[in-house]
Amino acid sequence: MKPAIAVVVLLSSLLAVSSAAEKFDFFYLVQQWPGSFCDTRQGCCFPDTGKPAADFGIHGLWPNYAKCGRGRQEELASAVLGEDDVAFLSGVGRRGKCWPEYCDDGNALSPWEIRDLVASLHRDWPTLSCKSGRSFEFWSYEWKKHGTCSNLAQHEYFARALALKARHNLTVILAGAGIVPSDTETYPLSSVRDAIARGTGFTANLECNRDADGNAQLFQVYQCVDREGNKLIDCPLSMPTKCSRDQVKLPVF
Numbered sequence: 001m002k003p004a005i006a007v008v009v010l011l012s013s014l015l016a017v018s019s020a021a022e023k024f025d026f027f028y029l030v031q032q033w034p035g036s037f038c039d040t041r042q043g044c045c046f047p048d049t050g051k052p053a054a055d056f057g058i059h060g061l062w063p064n065y066a067k068c069g070r071g072r073q074e075e076l077a078s079a080v081l082g083e084d085d086v087a088f089l090s091g092v093g094r095r096g097k098c099w100p101e102y103c104d105d106g107n108a109l110s111p112w113e114i115r116d117l118v119a120s121l122h123r124d125w126p127t128l129s130c131k132s133g134r135s136f137e138f139w140s141y142e143w144k145k146h147g148t149c150s151n152l153a154q155h156e157y158f159a160r161a162l163a164l165k166a167r168h169n170l171t172v173i174l175a176g177a178g179i180v181p182s183d184t185e186t187y188p189l190s191s192v193r194d195a196i197a198r199g200t201g202f203t204a205n206l207e208c209n210r211d212a213d214g215n216a217q218l219f220q221v222y223q224c225v226d227r228e229g230n231k232l233i234d235c236p237l238s239m240p241t242k243c244s245r246d247q248v249k250l251p252v253f
């Protein structure tokens, strides 16, 4: 084989390996408060199964690297080839990336694989987007973008996210600290953070958004999970809290 061809063959096999067993360091389990999703200038739509419960809903279970950079396969390939060839062939830029995504576009979510989970998914992982109204499309998107990089089978991926959510019920944990949905009350961000740390044993990262009047509200909670998707862990990465205010609302849903 000519050297150039050998290199291309080597590179493509290295990149192929990367999709078979994706290397990542932990998951983010991301849950959203439906009141904050809807209480924005943009608003929300209920899924065709009706208005979801006033409970946190799963947004996704996202594989993440502890350090932004390139996967090991891209590092190996760049040692053989030039940087630009790797960037071109793998789609990973020079600055690297912080999480893997779309690891297997041929692996579409099958309704049959998750049939026994569908009732729970409708309750705990509903869509509020106005784009489709069908939660299955939301699950399919999350599976394709993040789940295919999880090294888990379809059923495991969804079952583990549901089990984590049930084990650490954020709505109950916050209520236990007096943090209950209200259209008038605001809560110190530190009290939200402390309540979750006490209730789950682990610190979470918090994300806020703004209502139509510009008030900060608690929007999403990011909890770190081990690589198997089984249990919470200390976050390997401190994510800057995406809240610009110290006082946040938890709007009624």
Ligand SMILES: *[C@@H]1O[C@H](CO)[C@@H](O)[C@H](O)[C@H]1NC(C)=O
Pocket: 053, 055, 124, 165, 166, 169, 170, 171, 172
């Ligand atoms: C969490 O608690 C709320 C309020 O009691 C309840 O409605 C909800 O079903 C619980 N969620 C899970 C996943 O157990």
